Amino acid sequence: MKVSQERFLSCKTARSGVLLVWGLVGAVLATEGKGSVEIAGTKLGRLQGATRPHVVFSQLGYQPDDKKIVTVIDNGDAQNCELVDGGKRVVARVPLLQLPSHPDYPWILKSCDLSEVTALGSYTLKVGGSEETHPFFVTAEPWRELLPASNKSFYFQRASVALSAAHAGPWARLAGHPDRQLRIRIEGEQGPERRKDVPGGWYDAGDYGKYMVNAGIAVATLLMQAERFAVASSDDLNIPESHNGISDLLDEIRYELDWILTMQDSDGGAFFKVGTRQWAGFVLPHLDTGERLIIGKSTTSTLNFAAATAHASRIYAPLDPHYAARLKEAAEAAWRWAREHPYVTEPHNDGGGTGTYNDNSFGDEFLWAASQLAQVSSSSEYRDYINQQLSQTSLRQEGREALWWQNTLSMAYLSLVRSHVVDGKLRSHVENEIVAYAARARDKAAREPFGIPYRENDFIWGSNGGLSNVGMILMEAYRLTRDEGFRDCAKNIVHYLLGHNAHALSFVTGYGFRSAQFPHHRPSGGDGVAAPIPGFVVGGPNYERQDVVDGVVYPAFRSGALSYVDTQPSFSSNEVAINWSAPFSYLLAALLESQKS
Numbered sequence: 001m002k003v004s005q006e007r008f009l010s011c012k013t014a015r016s017g018v019l020l021v022w023g024l025v026g027a028v029l030a031t032e033g034k035g036s037v038e039i040a041g042t043k044l045g046r047l048q049g050a051t052r053p054h055v056v057f058s059q060l061g062y063q064p065d066d067k068k069i070v071t072v073i074d075n076g077d078a079q080n081c082e083l084v085d086g087g088k089r090v091v092a093r094v095p096l097l098q099l100p101s102h103p104d105y106p107w108i109l110k111s112c113d114l115s116e117v118t119a120l121g122s123y124t125l126k127v128g129g130s131e132e133t134h135p136f137f138v139t140a141e142p143w144r145e146l147l148p149a150s151n152k153s154f155y156f157q158r159a160s161v162a163l164s165a166a167h168a169g170p171w172a173r174l175a176g177h178p179d180r181q182l183r184i185r186i187e188g189e190q191g192p193e194r195r196k197d198v199p200g201g202w203y204d205a206g207d208y209g210k211y212m213v214n215a216g217i218a219v220a221t222l223l224m225q226a227e228r229f230a231v232a233s234s235d236d237l238n239i240p241e242s243h244n245g246i247s248d249l250l251d252e253i254r255y256e257l258d259w260i261l262t263m264q265d266s267d268g269g270a271f272f273k274v275g276t277r278q279w280a281g282f283v284l285p286h287l288d289t290g291e292r293l294i295i296g297k298s299t300t301s302t303l304n305f306a307a308a309t310a311h312a313s314r315i316y317a318p319l320d321p322h323y324a325a326r327l328k329e330a331a332e333a334a335w336r337w338a339r340e341h342p343y344v345t346e347p348h349n350d351g352g353g354t355g356t357y358n359d360n361s362f363g364d365e366f367l368w369a370a371s372q373l374a375q376v377s378s379s380s381e382y383r384d385y386i387n388q389q390l391s392q393t394s395l396r397q398e399g400r401e402a403l404w405w406q407n408t409l410s411m412a413y414l415s416l417v418r419s420h421v422v423d424g425k426l427r428s429h430v431e432n433e434i435v436a437y438a439a440r441a442r443d444k445a446a447r448e449p450f451g452i453p454y455r456e457n458d459f460i461w462g463s464n465g466g467l468s469n470v471g472m473i474l475m476e477a478y479r480l481t482r483d484e485g486f487r488d489c490a491k492n493i494v495h496y497l498l499g500h501n502a503h504a505l506s507f508v509t510g511y512g513f514r515s516a517q518f519p520h521h522r523p524s525g526g527d528g529v530a531a532p533i534p535g536f537v538v539g540g541p542n543y544e545r546q547d548v549v550d551g552v553v554y555p556a557f558r559s560g561a562l563s564y565v566d567t568q569p570s571f572s573s574n575e576v577a578i579n580w581s582a583p584f585s586y587l588l589a590a591l592l593e594s595q596k597s
């Protein structure tokens, strides 16, 4: 997510040929009437038939002890929901509860609680006179394949290398964007032209830019997953480094870290981004040959660099002490630069082909970087900074977005809560803040029909990533308190993302019987393969609908929860991004790990 007026304008470029078709998909979904409506057609045919009344639930299923709330949308006067087993026998008949009217939804919503259905199996549901639904699974491992797929999505974002058919299947592609000897452009910098090699790393999102602020938070989130959850230690993701005896997640993170290290200037500061002068069309990387530049150097990019490299130096120390030492040295140099340049904002000279990632508040980044540096350095500077600053901050004062590239305060808390850096009153402060934030989210979610802590204008750009970040905090509160309400709420977020939502859609590409098909993702759009690259969580509902200026058609009823449409041009609601996939896979891993305890 990169709030950028330039970006809005950029998306007016060359996609006119398909825009009408995409718009029609949105229109059909928006105006679909009652009864069983099969959506047919060429591009449209890839959508499974969406029927109304919609009976919505997680398309990947529920574990036996999960709360299993099914929501029925716009079903007239049906009173019951029937659970039908594989032998077509009705094994349960549960009354529907009509929910109060809600500003996000123009329909009558009813819910039924199938939590008492604990026998493993593949069922269907029947409401009123409706046809039976797609399968409703009760299964021991609903996300067994999803966690590795989410972690593998980062492999599909690799820049500068070819993806082989052996690892990428039908989504194999040629190498592009070598990113060698790129010109460095920094506002106000005098002197001779400078050039630098910055190959590798991950594409940030649906575009081909590489951005330090998002790289830092995504890497840190993945590092937390790798260090905390054994379920994420697979060496079998089918990436080039599989079966080398090292977790593929750590191998994949290192692909990004190696690029991150190239982004440090000789003075310790970290460059802000790598990108083109103009947004690329929906083509594969090797066909995007416009000049790429290294742009800017800010306090935020440098502190993201410091936090991620300090964190990584701790995690990679047992595997590669030399690499860990290099990371630590780089992190400390970045911290020094940031202390000497504490108010340098994002670059304003990007020329229009990259996102802005604007941020004028730096205390959160300083605290986050210090919280990781304090864990690897013997210097007292980082602890002193934390001791002076941390108690003056509160997650409870933070807005709906607890954790994202512009506000990394939660990363400091999530880093410190499992460290030895804080003790006594400060430790209590960290724990209390996390639990209080989670309690507020849990209580809010309990009042929402789909069990998530968002409503109305809480749904901003990347809401699916935001919800996943809230899920991370919920799971940390669960670890601290063992209050099942926190874990239930975190699970409800996953169920929402996998189909228990007003769009009757799994927001994860390739997973679910009706999943997002047309992500705003250049490789998926340019590869000629019908199915999108799997394992990506798309941005999700965003009430601001910034892309209507491009002709994107949304549901006619304007509300936060309904501001989503599965069309390629919808950068506001249907893009993918590394900082959304990272918390989503963390959340899955945290939930899977919690089952074992």
Ligand SMILES: [Ca+2]
Pocket (backbone or CB within 6 Å): 235, 236, 241, 242, 243, 244, 245, 246, 247, 248, 251
């Ligand atoms: Ca490996």
Ligand SMILES: [Ca+2]
Pocket (backbone or CB within 6 Å): 359, 360, 361, 362, 363, 364, 365, 405, 406, 407, 408
């Ligand atoms: Ca900030």
